[in-house]
Amino acid sequence: MTYCLLLLSVVAVTAAVPVPRVLTRAKWPEREPVVALWVWQCLVATVLLCCLTALALGAAAVFGTVRAQLFAPAPPAVTAAYDLSAASPWTTVLTVLLASGAAWTTAMLGRELVEARRRRARAREHLRDRAPDLPSGLPEGRGPLLVLEEEYPDAWWMPGSPPQLIVTTGALQRLTDHQLDAVLTHERGHARARHDWLLHLSTALATGFPRVPLFAHFCEQTHRLVELSADDTASRRCGHLTTALALIELNQHRGVLSCASSHRLLGERVDRLLEPPPRLDRRHRALTTAAAALVPFVPLLITFAPGLTALP
Numbered sequence: 001m002t003y004c005l006l007l008l009s010v011v012a013v014t015a016a017v018p019v020p021r022v023l024t025r026a027k028w029p030e031r032e033p034v035v036a037l038w039v040w041q042c043l044v045a046t047v048l049l050c051c052l053t054a055l056a057l058g059a060a061a062v063f064g065t066v067r068a069q070l071f072a073p074a075p076p077a078v079t080a081a082y083d084l085s086a087a088s089p090w091t092t093v094l095t096v097l098l099a100s101g102a103a104w105t106t107a108m109l110g111r112e113l114v115e116a117r118r119r120r121a122r123a124r125e126h127l128r129d130r131a132p133d134l135p136s137g138l139p140e141g142r143g144p145l146l147v148l149e150e151e152y153p154d155a156w157w158m159p160g161s162p163p164q165l166i167v168t169t170g171a172l173q174r175l176t177d178h179q180l181d182a183v184l185t186h187e188r189g190h191a192r193a194r195h196d197w198l199l200h201l202s203t204a205l206a207t208g209f210p211r212v213p214l215f216a217h218f219c220e221q222t223h224r225l226v227e228l229s230a231d232d233t234a235s236r237r238c239g240h241l242t243t244a245l246a247l248i249e250l251n252q253h254r255g256v257l258s259c260a261s262s263h264r265l266l267g268e269r270v271d272r273l274l275e276p277p278p279r280l281d282r283r284h285r286a287l288t289t290a291a292a293a294l295v296p297f298v299p300l301l302i303t304f305a306p307g308l309t310a311l312p
Helices: 002-016 018-025 033-062 064-070 076-082 089-130 169-174 177-192 195-208 213-238 240-254 264-274 282-294 297-310
Strands: 145-148 155-158 164-168
Touching: 002 018, 002 033, 002 089, 002 213, 002 297, 018 033, 018 213, 033 064, 033 076, 033 089, 033 195, 033 213, 033 282, 033 297, 076 297, 089 145, 089 155, 089 164, 089 195, 145 169, 155 177, 164 169, 164 177, 169 177, 169 240, 177 195, 177 213, 177 240, 195 213, 213 240, 213 264, 240 264
Parallel strands: 145 164
Antiparallel strands: 155 164
16 A cells, blocks of 8 residues: 555655646647646546545555445455555654645635626626616527626626526627637637636636636646637637637737737737648647646556456
C-alpha cells in the first residue's frame, strides 16, 4: 500500500504542477480549443482520482470498518497484497489531509453552484423588469429568445431552466442579418456544449485551491478556450470574416479593441478569426484525444495493481 500511495502522489504532483505549465506555453490549443478543453479536463480528473483513490486506501488502512466494507468482496489474498494492517503514522496524516481536501472541494463546488443560482435568479428578475410588454394574448417573453430595449449592442446566453438567449435592440440595429446569425450561433455553441458547468467547476477549484498551478491555469484557460470554441462554431456556420466583424460591432463602443485595453482576449479572438491558424490533422487530433482520455486511468491502474497481481 505504501508504494501505491507514493505512486499516486507522484502522478498527482506531476499532473498538478509541471504539466499545466507546459500546456499553457503550447501553441496547438489555440488551433484546437475543443481538444485542449478535453486535455485540461483529463488532467483535473487525474488529480482528483489520485486524491480519491489515495483517500480510499488510506481510510481502509486506518479504519477497520472502512477496510471491511471496501474489501468485503475481495479474496483474502487481495487484502493481504495491500498490506493494510501495517499503517504508518504518515498514512493517518495523509488520510486526514485528503479527507479535509475532499470536504473543502465539495464545499467550494456547492458554494459556486449556490452563488451561480442566486446570480441567475437576480439576473432573471432584472431582465423581467427590463423586458418590454407584449400585446395581450402573446407569451410574456419567457421563450429561448428575449429582446431587450437597450441602445448598446449586446447578446448573451443565460443558462438555467429554461435557458434563455438575450439580445438587445442595439444589437439588432447595428448588426447585419449574417452577423446576428454568427452572434446567436456563438451563444448557442456555449449552451450546446454546457460551458457553464465547466466554468463553474474551474472557478470552484481555483477559488478553493488558488496555489495549485493546475486549478489556477485550468480556470484561466477554460474561460479563454470556451470562447475560442464558440467562435469556431460560429465561423463554421457563418464564416470567419462575418464572425470577426460581429465581434467588432458588438464591442467597439466599449473600447476593448484598443491597444491599451485590458480585454486582450477579444483582440486575440478577432485576430484569430481574421487569420485562422492551421488546424491539426485528424491523426494528430485523434492521438491527442486518446492519450488524454487514457491519463485518468493511471490512478486506477496503480490502485488495482496489488489486487490484480494477487489473483490466482
